[in-house]
Amino acid sequence: MSRVLFVYPVLLVLIPLALVAAVVWRRWLGGALTLATVLCLVVALARPQWATEVRRTARVYALDTSGSMFLDTPKALAALRRSMAELAPDDLVGLVAFGASAATVLPPTSPRLLADRLAPPAELPRPDGTDIAEALRVAARQLPPAGYDRQVVLLSDGRETAGNAELEAALAADGGVRVLAIPVGPAEVADARVALLRAPARVRVGEPFSLEAELASTAHIEATLAITRDGAEAAPPRRVALEPGIPRRVALADKFTAPGLHRYAASLLVADRCAENNTAEAIVRAEGATRVLYLAPGKPALAQVLAAQAGMDVTPLGPGSPQALGTALAGADCLVLEGVPAAELPAPAQQAIRDWVRDTGAGLIALGGPAAYGPGGYAGTPIEEALPVLCVRPQKLALLVALDRSGSMADAVKGRTKIACAREAVLACVAALREGDSFGLLAFAAEPQSVVPLGPRPDPERLAQQLQAIAPHGPTELAPALEQALRQLAEATAQLRHVILVSDGQVTDAQAEALRAAAFRKRFADAAVSVSALMTGRDDKAAALLADIAGPGFRPIEDPADLRGEFLEALRQTTNRAFIQTGRTPVRPGARLMLAEGIAPGHLQGYVRTVAKPTAATEWLAGNPPDPILARWQFGLGRAVAFASTVGTEWDQALWAGDALGRLWAQAVRWAARPPAVPGFEAEVVEHGDQMQVTVRAERDGSYLNGLDLTARIAPPTLGPPAVAGEARPGSPPGGPQEVALRQTAPGEYQATFAAPIRGPYHVTIIERGAAPGGPRGGSLLLTVSAVRSYSREWEAFGVDRAALAAIARSWRGELLTSLDDLARVAPGRAAGHMDVDWVFCLTALALFVADVAHRVARARRMRL
Known part of the structure; x- marks a missing residue:
């Protein structure tokens, strides 16, 4: 059925207005042609359309x-x-x-x-x-x-x-x-899969338990089943024959000798259509003593002391295994970092440690030293976020290199000239300077020559050209070079000022006599300029003079190729000097003692300067103005402790009296460690496809606990195994840690569902809001449970x-x-179609307008006649 529609029907109200105007102002509007023209234009503006049916x-x-x-x-x-x-x-x-x-x-x-x-x-x-x-x-x-x-x-x-x-x-x-x-x-898919790996969520240490792998297949298939625990073989592989539609179950008995969290995997070794569903995983938590994970690059100094404490189970671990760290963290209550440089912890591992402390209520203890709190340490890292102190930021450095260009620097050692090795060392040192540092270069023989005036870091290519232009020639005059270096650095405004002098010696008796070493040493000290003297020759006179001036900064170099490493070491020691306080420094207690209560501190021979965060509690202090030595704070649901010195070195030997070392760190671990589960609460996490459901059951003294305000904080996988191709990858979970509120579904029972798009372990911390006003974020941590999301439901049926x-x-x-x-x-x-017909009214209005004009012209001529 066809009909006329209007896109803008409201404009049709202009038609009666036009008719009224025609009557009132008939004299000015003219006759019927003018009125018809106006009416056609009004209809055209309303966009008439001819409605019809189309296919x-x-x-x-x-x-x-x-x-x-x-x-x-x-x-x-x-x-x-x-x-x-x-x-x-x-x-x-x-x-x-x-x-x-x-x-x-x-x-x-x-x-x-x-x-x-x-x-x-x-x-x-x-x-x-x-x-x-x-x-x-x-x-x-x-x-x-x-x-x-x-x-x-x-x-x-x-x-x-x-x-x-x-x-x-x-x-x-x-x-x-x-x-x-x-x-x-596909019509038919010959595929075998591990449908499920059943395991208890929690067991006691020494308690036997069993796991059961359920296998399924769509065809007659023979495969090999391998079961691993924490990546190691848990049982010998066994051959299994699978029949279509008939599930096959394989059981394994196991028990734990120590507390911790363990990750099991059942894998089918088979050539089938789909490899993504050949592995299923489960997590079992063994409960017992406080579980301490001890991370140290070398021999752990404090691990044996903690292991001797009652109720502590200590697991040493090297920092070089991020995947092992991820599983170990989930099963630990407290992590101790002893002198672990940030460079040895990959960024995902640092983020995992921070999130683990903040979101699961675990503890972190960081023992200091230059590797932890000095340059290259935790400054600006996720570890620093979790600690109660800030690493002191680097100070500006003015570095001047005085390079010997005497004729003997052209001598070759092991096929390379001394000057070539020195050029390479200078370039490497400049590349290691930070933004805002200053650099200058002197080349000296009989007289010093300023090659690069002391100022901002030079362009590497330009500096390489300038170094290449330095040609060995002439005698070795050390005194003028030291004089000019001292003069330039004394005028520098940087907090750190250092000169690296490179020479092969070769001085005469007269030159040695002119070099007043004691006077230069005092003048450098008065100007707060430190000195490194690197000597590539075997001149005893020059060696004695340079050792007197530079003190511990003097180093004889047998192979000039070692100059590059010595330059960088001199630079590192210079920058460290701003962070490290050495010498006998008394330690005094702070205002709020908890970890160090009843322990009188002695003195330190060295520590690294840090800055306490505003909400941190500083238990031990040293220096004036005071530097934090021992500090603690609450970080999210967890706790963290920072110690600015080392343990088991000459720095801290005089700090401890009697059994103070073991007492303090045992108290620190117990304070920081994740608290045990609250009696009366049980929880489980069950996988439902791409989602997981957490169920909490609460009762006390035989009565259900109703009306609780419970929240589940979910820490998604961060350091799990590589994702299957096409799946979301671990390490960057969408949105990071999430929180969901649990709603009561039955007497004493609470449930919540959360998205689990990533394969790997999910750790769920149950929090009761408002239970402890002084607790973390106004709530009380009840318990933590874990579960593994295996492969997607996509790979279950074909x-x-x-x-x-x-x-x-x-x-x-x-x-x-x-x-x-x-x-x-x-x-x-059939579909409703519309054809625009406004053009018909526009053409009609144009024709009427032309006719109206012609009519008016003709009438005017008749009136003149």
Whole structure:
């Protein structure tokens, strides 16, 4: 049925206004032609359209590219291209690809433009899931709102892992969209998988328990089952024969001799269609004493002292194994870092330590020394975020190199000249300078020459050219060079001032006599300039003089090739000098003692300067103004302790009296360590596809605890095994740690569900809000449980689910087809079409206007006659 519609019908109110105006101002508007012209223009402004029925199709193909499809993408696109080409030129066609999410590959366009626009996408959605509902939603949004028979062609195996496709198809049908489903997928898949690895969440140390691996297969397959604990073999591999549709269960008995958290994996070694589902994992927590993880690059000085304390189980670990660290952290209550440089802890490991303390209520103790709190230490790292102190930031350095260019520097040692090795050392040293440092270069023989005036770091290429231009020639005059170096550095404004003098000696008796070493040593000290003297020759006179001037900064160099390392070592020691306080320094107690209560401190021979954070409690102080030696604070749900000196070296020998060392650190570990679970509370985490459900049961004295305000804080995987291809990768979990509120579902029972998109272990900390006003974030930590998310549901079943596809296509005018060829017999439905006819009224108004003008001209001529 055809009819006239108006895009802007409100403008039609101008018609009666025009009629009224014609009556009132008839004299000025003229006759009927003028009125008709005005009426036609008003109708044209209202955008009249001629409504009719059309048979045009707008079709979006939704192609399932998930892992269970085993799709040959180029072949599938070729088949789609042939199907799209069968549409009429006035039709529209588009393409959406979907897996765990959906993405538009081709927005609706004319079939005539397919050759230019339909190409294999650069990146497909993640294959570890199937969200058919999202695909239908995205495809329906791509279709034009009217004027076409709107269709979504779903090509899938129907095995959805997320969303509700039936509901989404019904919503699309309500909007006038037809869903045509076509079964696509492998007919038969010969695959074996580890369906489940059952294990208890918690056991006691020494208590026997059993694990059970459940295996499944779609065909007659023989495979080898391997079960590991923390990456090591837990039992000899065994051969298993699997039958289709018959689950096979394999049990393993085990027990623990020490507390901790252990990660089991059951893996099938088999050549089957899908490798992603050949491994399942489980986590078992062994409960007992306080579990202390001790991380040290060398021999752990304090580990034996802590291990001797009652109720402590200490596990030493080297910093070079991030994956072992990730599992060990989850099973520990406290981590001790003894002199571990930040460079030996990868960034993901540092982030994992910070999050573990903050989000699970564990403890961190960092024993100091230059490697921890000095340059190259924890400054600006996630470890510093967790500690109660800030590492002192580097001070500005003015460095001047005095380079001997006398003739003897051209001598070769092991095939390289001394001057060439010195040039290389200078370039390496300049590259190690920080932003804001100053650098100068003197070249001296008979007279010193300023090659690079003391100032900002020079350009490396320009400096290399200047060094290359230094040619060895002449005698060695040390005194003028030292004089000029002292003069330049005395005028520098940097907090640290240092000169590195490089020479091979070769001085005469007269030159040695002119060099007044004692006077130079005093003048350098008075000007606060430190000296490093690197001697590449074997001149005893020069060696004695330079050793007198530089003191501990003097180093004889046998091989000039070692100059590069000696330059960098001199630079490191110079910058360290600003951080390290050496010499006998008394230690005094602070105002609020908890860790050091009842322990009288002695004195230190060295420590690293740090700055206490505003909310930290400083228990021991040294120096004036005071520097924190022992500090503690609350960090999120956890606690951290910082000690600015070393343990077991000459620095701290005089600090401890009697058993003070063991007492203090035992108290520190007990204060910082994660508290034991609160009696009366139990929790479990169960995997449900890409989600996990945490259940907490609470009772006390035989009565259920109701009305609790419980929150679960979830720490996602950060240092787990590599992800399966196509899955979200560990190390960068979406959104990081998350919190969910638990709601009461039964007497004494609380539940919550959270997304688990990443494979690996999830550690869930249960917090009771408002239970301890002075506690962490106004809540009380109850307990921590762990569970592992294994492979995605995408890899659990294969083949076409026709019943699911039929249910999806059951919506309004939907249909389950057998192949793409069946689309040719799907007649396009009738759709409401609209044809603009405003141009008719515009042309009519123009014709009437011309006629009106002609009529007025003719009438004017008649009146003149």
